[in-house]
Amino acid sequence: MSKSKNPAAGAFKGSVIRRFNWALFVLYLGSVALSAPAVYWMTKQQVYAQAENELGLLVGMGKAIRGYVGGTLRPFFMENDIFFAPGFSGVVAISDVARHFAGLYPDYHIRTSSDNPLNPSNLPKPLEMELLAQFRKNRDLQVIEREGRLDGQRVLVSSAPMVSKPGCMRCHGEPELTSDQITGEYGTKSGYNYELGKVVGINTVAVPLANVNALTLMRSSYVIGLLTLIFALIFIVVNLLVRRSLINPVLELRDTVQAVTKGHIEHEVEVKRDDEIGQLAREVELLRRSFASAMKRLRK
């Protein structure tokens, strides 16, 4: 006797498992689609947190150098009446340190710049020019922290204005009154005639911002690979489970009911399980028994 005689049997065979698999597939696509923006967001947060952290360290280091020059070196040189620019001015000391630092970490920037510089290499770069203009426009600004481009590289930058004070005039006042050490090294054309209280330049510290997009791409591919592996495992387990505990017993029961329908009412329905399917089998067995006794009564 062929099963295909029952139209319902053929039409619905395997449809439960197909539905499960579709649901799994849609879930998989959904998690893959969600993973890219989630990874992007997390990567961005992390890249900025790291840059902020590094920036804080560099700014702190700059302050420490200025403190060291002002608190330890300058008093010594003043007391002994020696003029030595890096021991006198934190700006000069930091410029020196920055040059050494740049050799070690070329992607990090520690700079002092001015549009009236002693040292032409301290002329402001476009981003620094913008910051300088901002500080001149708004004298209440103490710090600007923002993203920008320096030497073609994306950076997080922290900048502070440099205001001329009487102490600066020793080296940045009228060139005739400035130490020969300064004019000898830097000439007399630029870097002088500071006006008191004016924003003459800026301090800039900049740290590289890692490429968020490239990092996101790399991390997303890991996450998608992992998701694919996890879903493949879920797929295999769900298919095995659904087949073993749902599809196969239901098909068995269907065969029994088919047999009863065709008049083979003497075969007892086996109740193998203690769950919903087992209950259904029990009900089918009860149905078969009452069917059988009804038939017996009819035959008498």
Ligand code: HEC
């Ligand atoms: C002891 C001398 C001396 C004193 C005092 C001094 N500077 Fe300078 N400053 C220099 C020298 C030298 C440079 C150049 C350093 C270099 O080669 O990068 C410089 C550089 C700078 C620069 C970077 C642009 C440039 O001129 O090359 C700024 C801005 C600046 N100084 C501001 C100040 C301010 C503001 C003060 C006072 C708070 C001050 N400086 C005090 C000697 C001094």
